[in-house]
Amino acid sequence: xxxxxxxxxxxxxxxxxxxxxxxxxxxxxxxxxxxxxxxxxxxxxxxxxxxxxxxxxxxxxxxxxxxxxxxxxxxxxxxxxxxxxxxxxxxxxxxxxxxxxxxxxxxxxxxxxxxxxxxxxxxxxxxxxxxxxxxxxxxxxxxxxxxxxxxxxxxxxxxxxxxxxxxxxxxxxxxxxxxxxxxxxxxxxxxxxxxxxxxxxxxxxxxxxxxxxxxx
Amino acid sequence: xxxxxxxxxxxxxxxxxxxxxxxxxxxxxxxxxxxxxxxxxxxxxxxxxxxxxxxxxxxxxxxxxxxxxxxxxxxxxxxxxxxxxxxxxxxxxxxxxxxxxxxxxxxxxxxxxxxxxxxxxxxxxxxxxxxxxxxxxxxxxxxxxxxxxxxxxxxxxxxxxxxxxxxxxxxxxxxxxxxxxxxxxxxxxxxxxxxxxxxxxxxxxxxxxxxxxxxx
DNA sequence: ACGACCATCGGGGACGCCCCTGATCCTGCC
DNA sequence: GGCAGGATCAGGGGCGTCCCCGATGGTCGT
Numbered sequence: 411x412x413x414x415x416x417x418x419x420x421x422x423x424x425x426x427x428x429x430x431x432x433x434x435x436x437x438x439x440x441x442x443x444x445x446x447x448x449x450x451x452x453x454x455x456x457x458x459x460x461x462x463x464x465x466x467x468x469x470x471x472x473x474x475x476x477x478x479x480x481x482x483x484x485x486x487x488x489x490x491x492x493x494x495x496x497x498x499x500x501x502x503x504x505x506x507x508x509x510x511x512x513x514x515x516x517x518x519x520x521x522x523x524x525x526x527x528x529x530x531x532x533x534x535x536x537x538x539x540x541x542x543x544x545x546x547x548x549x550x551x552x553x554x555x556x557x558x559x560x561x562x563x564x565x566x567x568x569x570x571x572x573x574x575x576x577x578x579x580x581x582x583x584x585x586x587x588x589x590x591x592x593x594x595x596x597x598x599x600x601x602x603x604x605x606x607x608x609x610x611x612x613x614x615x616x617x618x619x620x621x622x623x624x625x626x
Numbered sequence: 627x628x629x630x631x632x633x634x635x636x637x638x639x640x641x642x643x644x645x646x647x648x649x650x651x652x653x654x655x656x657x658x659x660x661x662x663x664x665x666x667x668x669x670x671x672x673x674x675x676x677x678x679x680x681x682x683x684x685x686x687x688x689x690x691x692x693x694x695x696x697x698x699x700x701x702x703x704x705x706x707x708x709x710x711x712x713x714x715x716x717x718x719x720x721x722x723x724x725x726x727x728x729x730x731x732x733x734x735x736x737x738x739x740x741x742x743x744x745x746x747x748x749x750x751x752x753x754x755x756x757x758x759x760x761x762x763x764x765x766x767x768x769x770x771x772x773x774x775x776x777x778x779x780x781x782x783x784x785x786x787x788x789x790x791x792x793x794x795x796x797x798x799x800x801x802x803x804x805x806x807x808x809x810x811x812x813x814x815x816x817x818x819x820x821x822x823x824x825x826x827x828x829x830x831x832x833x834x835x836x837x838x839x840x841x842x
Numbered sequence: 843a844c845g846a847c848c849a850t851c852g853g854g855g856a857c858g859c860c861c862c863t864g865a866t867c868c869t870g871c872c
Numbered sequence: 873g874g875c876a877g878g879a880t881c882a883g884g885g886g887c888g889t890c891c892c893c894g895a896t897g898g899t900c901g902t
Contacts, residue, residue, distance in 0.1 A: 423712075423733045425740070429645025496712060517639045524641070567878065580830035582858070595881050602861065612888095613859075614796035617833070785849065798888070811851050818890070828858095829889075 414443045415532045418461060420454040420480065421447075421469040421494070426517070430467065430494075433521030434528075442528055450474045455483050463489055464532045468511065470495035470502050478509035485510070492531045494519075565607050573600040577613055578620035630659045631748045634677060636670040636696065637663075637685040637710070642733070646683065646710075649737030650744075658744055666690045671699050679705055680748045684727065686711035686718050694725035701726070708747045710735075781823050789816040793829055794836035 417434070419427050427447045434442050445461040448454035451474030458466055458480075468477040468491050481491055493506045493514040503514050512531045519527070566574065576586045583601070587594045601613075610616050633650070635643050643663045650658050661677040664670035667690030674682055674696075684693040684707050697707055709722045709730040719730050728747050735743070782790065792802045799817070803810045817829075826832050 423645075424736050425645040425649055425733060426642055427645070428648045428737070429639075429641040429643070432644045432648040433641055517641060520640050521644070569879065580834060583860095584858085592879085593881055595883090596879070598860070599880080601859085605860080611860090618796060783848065799890095800888085808849085809851055811853095812849070814890070815850080818892095821890080827890090 414441055415465060415528060416443055416445045416461065416463040417465050417467060417528060418445055418454070418457050418463040419447045419467045420449075420457075420472065420477070421467070422449050422471075422473055424449070426469075430524070433524065436521060442525055451476075451479050451483075454480045458484055458487070458489060462487075465489070465528050466491045467494050467528070468492065470497060470506055477511070478505060481510040490531050492527060494524075566604060570600050570604050570607075573597055574604045574616065574620070577601060577604075578617045580617070630657055631681060631744060632659055632661045632677065632679040633681050633683060633744060634661055634670070634673050634679040635663045635683045636665075636673075636688065636693070637683070638665050638688055639685075640665070642685075646740070649740060652737060658741055667692075667695050667699075670696045674700055674703070674705060678703075681705070681744050682707045683710050683744070684708065686713060686722055693727070694721060697726040706747050708743060710740075782820060786816050786820050786823075789813055790820045790832065790836070793817060793820075794833045796833070 419430050421427050421430070427449075431444050431447070434444055445463050446457040448457045451472055454466075454468070454472070466480075466489055468480060470477045470493055472480070477491075477493060477495075491511040491513075493503075493511045494517060495502060495506075495514070496517050497503075506514055513527060515524070515527055572590060573586055576589060577583075581589065583594050583597045586597045590597070605611060605616065608616070608619060610619060635646050637643050637646070643665075647660050647663070650660055661679050662673040664673045667688055670682075670684070670688075682696075682705055684696060686693045686709055688696070693707075693709060693711075707727040707729075709719075709727040710733060711718060711722075711730070712733050713719075722730055729743060731740070731743055788806060789802055792805060793799075797805065799810050799813045802813045806813075821827060821832065824832070824835060826835060
């Protein structure tokens with residue numbers, strides 16, 4: 411409370427960064443100080459290393475790998491990350507939390523609420539927009555399943571991933587075969603492996619699965 | 627140039643509105659004045675009627691019907707609309723232009739660029755982010771096709787639309803039949819009509835078609 | 843009353859999707 | 873050298889998808 415909280419704002423929209431800065435200057439008063447801004451992953455890593463902020467306001471979708479990449483590169487720091495995103499998609503939220511963020515709020519937040527969220531994160535609390543809190547808990551209740559997803563994807567061979575991508579985009583087996591210069595039967599074999607490894611049962615589920623993970 | 631340009635800012639994110647206001651105050655200097663802000667369709671319509679701005683900065687995705695709804699309700703005013711969106715999806719851009727906007731820029735824009743865009747729109751020019759200009763022209767080159775899309779959708783009967791929605795979500799014929807308490811054969815008949823009327827040839831194309839138009 | 847349109851069903855067929863078994867070739871590893 | 877795993881292909885079968893044909897009953901407008 412006596413010490414102001416140092417913050418670095420990471421977002422690829424200059425306009426939005428200006429908005430955060432303006433709101434924090436008004437509602438944050440002496441409590442929160444914006445030390446620096448960054449517009450992509452490289453800038454963010456450099457700025458955080460230079461300024462050592464207490465809290466980083468981190469956009470999820472960011473040129474250069476996304477907010478998760480920033481946290482990965484700074485693993486081990488004492489800095490706390492608060493994700494700030496337009497997306498309320500479960501994959502984004504879960505992925506960001508698993509990447510190490512201490513909270514996740516959407517950009518519909520108001521200035522005073524943001525100040526409050528920053529202070530709570532700086533104090534070590536976890537902060538979530540009300541609507542998100544629900545499935546964050548759901549996800550951690552089913553941690554095994556969440557962890558298993560990436561392992562399953564890793565189990566796919568290179569060729570299987572190629573086939574999977576085309577199928578998920580709506581290509582018929584015949585078209586995949588022509589595209590990859592292989593027989594239809596080979597496509598069927600790969601697809602069979604893909605569905606088995608991902609524990610899916612049809613191309614439609616695969617399409618949904620892939621689009622949920624933004625693999626298209 | 628002598629007269630300042632009056633602007634109303636419509637966006638559901640208070641933070642973003644603050645950013646626009648701050649940037650316009652800095653880079654816009656005397657040339658641009660923010661008359662009012664609004665966070666949803668009703669507020670926007672009221673604010674624009676009250677203040678009669680030269681230009682409205684209009685977010686595309688907005689509670690209460692979207693930016694298009696705002697323009698529809700204010701049809702006939704001399705106010706010019708500049709769409710300001712995170713989305714660069716063709717449907718959003720085309721739909722907004724068809725709704726009456728004089729320009730469309732993404733939120734990656736900087737303050738000075740936004741001031742420039744506002745002034746050009748106020749002067750009667752059309753303004754587009756460079757990457758978007760291409761397919762805006764494409765769309766107007768193929769105006770017949772764009773106009774035909776909605777006519778085709780209108781040609782579907784109520785029952786056909788129900789079937790279409792379920793199929794597009796990945797339901798099998800059998801599942802659709804159970805869901806709607808009809809025979810599989812009836813589902814097939816409806817699907818056949820849907821595909822013929824929409825000039826598509828498979829459920830996969832239908833899925834893509836529907837998701838492109840956010841009918842899911 | 844008649845035609846136009848819609849929703850509902852059926853038979854039958856061509857082809858796509860998915861699975862099973864089984865096979866060859868190559869590469870890398872112990 | 874054997875052994876595992878990946879990529880390639882084949883045959884055959886069950887079921888889904890999409891089409892053709894035809895049929896009945898209901899509603900609406902003229």
